[in-house]
Amino acid sequence: MxxxxxxxxxxxxxxxxxxxxxxxxxxxxxxxxxxxxxxxxDPENMLPASHPVRVFDAMTKARFALYDSIVIGAINESENGVFNPVSLAQMDAITRQILTLDGVVAADLMALSTVDNISQQGAGTIHFDYMMRSAPTDQAGSDQIRRALQRLPLLNNTLVSADGKAAAIYVPLKDKSLSFEVAQQIRAIIADQQPQDDYHLTGLPVAENQFGHEMFVQMAVAAPLAGLMIFLLMWYFFxxxxxxxxxxxxxxxxxxxxxxxxxxxxxxxxxxxxxxxxxxxxxxxxxxxxxxxxxxxxxxxxxxxxxxxxxxxxxxxxxxxxxxxxxxxxxxxxxxxxxxxxxxxxxxxxxxxxxxxxxxxxxxxxxxxxxxxxxxxxxxxxxxxxxxxxxxxxxxxxxxxxxxxxxxxxxxxxxxxxxxxxxxxxxxxxxxxxWFKSDHPLRIADSALNHHFAGTYDGYLVLTSIPSSAPHELTQATIKQLKAPLSATVMLAAQGDNEALDRLLMTLEDASFDSGSDALLPLIAQWETFAERQRRFLSPALLSWMEALQQHLDRTGLVGKSNSLVDVTKTVNRDLHSGTDDDLALPTSAQGVAQALLQYQSSHRPQDLWHFVTSDYRHGLIWLQLTSGDNQHMSQVMDEVSAYLTQHPLPAGIDIDWAGKAYINVxxxxxxxxxxxxxxxxxxxxxxxxxxxxxxxxxxxxxxxxxxxxxxxxxxxxxxxxxxxxxxxxxxxxxxxxxxxxxxxxxxxxxxxxxxxxxxxxxxxxxxxxxxxxxxxxxxxxxxxxxxxxxxxxxxxxxxxxxxxxxxxxxxxxxxxxxxxxxxxxxxxxxxxxxxxxxxxxxxxxxx
Incomplete structure (x- = not known):
């Protein structure tokens, strides 16, 4: 030394x-x-890419086609709120320009101009039409759009505030790293329109990338200023x-x-x-x-x-x-x-x-x-x-x-x-x-929009069905009929593998057609019944359990609103019957649920269904809207769900887990x-x-x-x-x-x-x-x-x-x-x- x-x-x-x-x-x-x-x-990078929470979150986003979004809100505190011809025309023009931006997932953008109105056209017939194909020219047309929105559970208090004073545009991004650039372009579009309403931009992707931009400025300004102050103080002493x-x-x-x-x-x-x-x-x-x-x-x-x-x-x-x-x-x-x-x-x-x-x-x-x-x-x-x-x-x-x-x-x-x-x-x-001071535009936007809407923060409660096994006798009988070459497919199908089930059913149907005999029909019927049992999210019992959980969370005050396959099904079911809220309920059979969802797929936005359920109906999602991104808030929601599950256990064969940015923060x-x-x-x-x-x-x-x-x-x-x-x-x-x-x-x-x-x-x-x-x-x-x-x-x-x-x-x-x-x-x-x-x-x- x-x-x-x-x-x-x-x-x-x-x-x-x-x-x-x-x-x-x-x-x-x-x-x-x-x-x-x-x-x-990106706060996600606070966890390693291999962390189970990040892996499951990425899998959930891919499985349900979920994107990080910029939330735009227009607020008008007048008597009619945003539902007046001028406000709606300006929002329509802004929406159409945003749809042209690179980096925006146009098909999934949610705005008054892009979502569907669901209504009854006649007994047993449902009608889908754009909520706002073009901006109304009078107040009566504006009021009609407001009433149509308020009768749709998925859109009320999500796309339009309950008091009618505010409306939102959800801009999904192909990559969240583009949020700052896209947000700047959106601000320019809004400024060009000179809208009469107050427009705000918020959302976690915007906050994270805005912080990155301002952080770069602080690196270049704060450190030199601190160095100058230290220099002056040392000069004072020495x-x-x-x-x-x-x-x-x-x-x-x-x-x-x-x-x-x-x-x-x-x-x-x-x-x-x-x-x-x-x-x-x-x-x-x-x-x-x-x-x-x-x-x-x-x-x-x-x-x-x-x-x-x-x-x-x-x-x-x-x-x-x-x-x-x-x-x-x-x-x-x-x-x-x-x-x-x-x-x-x-x-x-x-x-x-x-x-x-x-x-x-x-x-x-x-x-x-x-x-x-x-x-x-x-x-x-x-x-x-x-x-x-x-x-x-x-x-x-x-x-x-x-x-x-x-x-x-x-x-x-x-x-x-x-x-x-x-x-x-x-x-x-x-x-x-x-991370921004209270007078920063992002903090102001966050406060304003979460005051009017159910929440701009997302939490996802993901439910997954555990595949059941086919009876041993059915498996053995099928192998015997189809011989050895397909035994691996049969075994996978017996374990509930969806692709294997589809292949097996096609093979059995082809074999039945080729033989010209009805001998295989009972076997096909048994496998179809088994396959149908795997489609758990067509079950009214499971959907009813989900509905009860959503209602419980809504009552706690911790969740601004929850959305799921339940809300889609109930809305379509209502307009397939009387069109009144008396029929805003779940069908009583799996066939009824399947019919409602099939009807929904004829809308202009059939892909919205797959944000709540996978195409094989084995995975479901409840989208929770939260008015705060604090991890303490999300932790309270998680505790509330855990307490509910203690009193109301999950249906047999169902697993549950969390995803979403709010959960990753926790x-x-x-x-x-x-x-x-x-x-x-x-x-x-x-x-x-x-x-x-x-x-x-x-x-x-x-x-x-x-x-x-x-x-x-x-x-x-x-x-x-x-x-x-x-x-x-x-x-x-x-x-x-x-x-x-x-x-x-x-x-x-x-x-x-x-x-x-x-x-x-x-x-x-x-x-x-x-x-x-x-x-x-x-x-x-x-x-x-x-x-x-x-x-x-x-x-x-x-x-x-x-x-x-x-x-x-x-x-x-x-x-x-x-x-x-x-x-x-x-x-x-x-x-x-x-x-x-x-x-x-x-x-x-x-x-x-």
Whole structure:
């Protein structure tokens, strides 16, 4: 270790130009990779592609031909709402233009102009016609469309609001990655129409891709602004622009090399990795401030810079090394989480921290030895000319930590207890729409449309029938009739395989025709009966069970509305009979259900049926519309379904599972919480062991963990007290809390032990600690806490959260280090330095 330290100091101070050239070359190579950047803000990617939840969701979308959609809503608060000739004509024109856009699944677009009106044409005859073949020219025509919509369960409160004030357009996308581009085109179309109604766009795909666009802007704006603020604050403390350029070079090189490497290795920039630059910026200057602080205090005009900086690096190398390693451990522990973007974030921040240490040890000495003596002398004169308010405050704090040590310990214990109560109140919740501030157009749109409609968020309850087996006698009889070549098909058909059943029936019918005999007809009838039993979603009993579940969910208030095959069947059945709501009910036989669905397939949108049931009638889906994308809301719905199933078990032979974006959010949130908890505990234990090894003392190891423990507890206790949701940015900040909190403690305790060796008394050592070491810690905390205030101006809530919590972490960890550690050291003075009790009388008197 000493050899490495000496070698780095020698290289940096002897060959500064070569150091510059090497680092510039590495930075330029990394920077050349940045144009290859690709952004990914899809929450689904918080789970691995092979995760069962994602696999089932993808299978469900493919099976039921479901697409991610942009939701457009038009709102008119006048007496007739949107049902007036002008509003409907404008909506019709907008719809027709949207249908021409690339990336839109035109056949599945839902709008007044594209959906069918279902009505009775006569007894036993049903009529399908476009709801709005062309926009009406008078109010009577508008009212007629409104009445037609309100009698269709699938469309009422989905395509048109119950109060008639709003109407919607659902724009399905071929690929959700196109949502930002398509949304921009839709906004342009709406703007050209200059509609009299208020138009809003929302939907999770729009929110996710809009966030990606604005995230890219924030990466280019927030990080440089934070860097500028840090630069100005360091200039305020050190009064030398040339001096503070060095740590900024370290920070810039660290960020560029780390991000360039990430992009060059082919990783996409997720919401997590977009924050790497923001996390590394403060961490990269922490060691620089310690070095600059001690250098500024030790350098005197006429001193040989190389000698002074070598001594400073020698004194600080061990604490800097251990703080960097412990900070890196905090982030690398995130690789234990089962969330790929978090793993990438943890790995690259951890690597960036170690890179920052290396660059600090190379750039700062190389930079300082090339500074002119006049610039260094000017720095010293400015620092000495102006008395430091910080020094005065720290001097006062030095006495208070000793005189009020017991009070500080008691208050800390009380705060710890209150924090744990706050932590118990934390609610895990996330929602991509809430990644934007409340005044953002997407948040306004989300609020407006979910106020008028049943909900713009989707959850899918998927029901799957378990194939039954054919009687053994039937299987054997069929094999005997058809001989061996078809025995494999027969066996598959006997297990309920749909394709095998179709092949078998065709083979039996062909064989019967070829033989000219009726001998096979009983066998064919038995297989047809068996095949019909597999078509479970034609069963009135199963549909009745689904209807009861839907009605229960509608009554809970958790679900805005539910839609399923039940609603299609009931609507068609009504108009096949009286056309009145007396017949808005399920048929009493499977044949009746089949007849209703066959009628529906003669509409202009027969494909809509397959969004609720598969063509073999073995898989069904209940589409739940939710007014909130919060995973807490979805979790309540899931709990309600589980409770219902306890009281009303699933029909025999039916499985049930969840799909949809709202459910995926719940799944990755659960994985994040458990993963973050495991990584934090693991990192805490590793850091504790490292502290014991560093100080070669269990006592000092535990003392080093005090600020860390109190800071983490206070931060997360505060989150619980304030009712702030525990979301993705907050979860990841636990790693930063661990790293930076222990950073200050290591520097304080390592320097304290050095002072104790030199002075031989705990009180004098503590007094010395509130000179340069405490100033360095305070400067670090102030620079980083205030340096990230530009993040508070971001329109993106995760960036604001990071800014607030970074400032809080730095402030709390610095205060706990400068209060709790000296108070604890004083209370444990007889254990830490037993010989101190025999100090001279004068010394004892001073320490009382």
């Amino acid at each position: 000493n050899q490495v330290k000496a070698w780095l100091s020698h290289v940096a101070t002897t060959y500064p130009r070569r150091v510059y050239l090497l680092i510039i070359a590495l930075t330029l190579i990394a920077a050349s990779q940045i144009p290859k950047l690709t952004i990914d803000t 009064r030398s622009i040339p001096l503070v350029i060095a740590p900024m070079l370290v920070a810039m090189a660290t960020v560029i090399i780390t991000m360039g490497t990430l992009i060059g290795l082919g990783y996409t920039v997720h919401i997590m990795s977009s924050m790497i630059a923001i996390f590394l910026m403060p961490i990269a200057v922490v060691d620089s401030i310690h070095i600059m602080s001690e250098f500024a205090d030790n350098y005197q005009p006429g001193d040989k810079v190389k000698t002074v900086i070598t001594k400073v690096v020698n004194d600080l190398f061990t604490p800097m090394l251990f703080t960097s390693i412990t900070s890196a451990v905090g982030f690398v522990s995130l690789m234990l989480t089962p969330i790929p973007p978090v793993q990438v974030f943890g790995a690259f921040v951890g690597g960036g921290i170690l890179l920052a240490l290396l660059l600090t040890l190379l750039i700062l000495p190389a930079y300082l030895v090339r500074m002119s003596p006049s610039a260094l002398s000017a720095m010293q004169s400015r620092l000495k000319r102006r008395p430091s308010q910080l020094a005065g405050a720290l001097g006062w704090l030095s006495t208070q930590t000793v005189h009020r040590s017991k009070g500080i310990a008691i208050v800390s214990a009380l705060l710890l207890g209150l924090s744990w109560w706050g932590i118990s109140q934390i609610r895990v919740n996330d929602n991509p729409i809430r 799944a990755w949130q659960q994985a994040m919480v458990s993963g973050m908890g495991e990584s934090l505990i693991s990192a805490f234990v590793v850091v504790l062991v490292m502290m014991v090894l560093l100080f070669r003392s269990p006592l000092y190891g535990v003392l080093a963990m005090l600020p860390l423990t109190l800071t983490i507890s206070l931060i997360y206790g505060l989150i619980g007290w304030l009712g702030k949701d525990y979301d993705m940015p907050i979860a990841v900040l636990s790693a930063l809390t661990l790293g930076l909190s222990v950073d200050f403690a290591i520097h304080f305790l390592e320097r304290f032990r050095e002072q104790l060796k030199q002075l031989g008394d705990v009180r004098l050592a503590l007094s010395a600690m509130f000179e340069e070491p405490a100033r360095a810690i305070s400067r670090n905390a102030i620079v980083i806490a205030l340096g990230f205030t530009p993040l508070l101006l971001s329109p993106l809530v995760p960036y604001v959260t990071v800014g607030v919590l970074l400032a809080s972490i730095m402030a709390i960890s610095a205060v706990t280090t400068l209060l709790l550690l000296p108070a604890s050291l004083w209370l444990l003075r007889s254990v830490i330095h037993p010989s101190g009790i025999n100090a001279p009388e004068a010394l004892q008197g001073e320490s009382k």
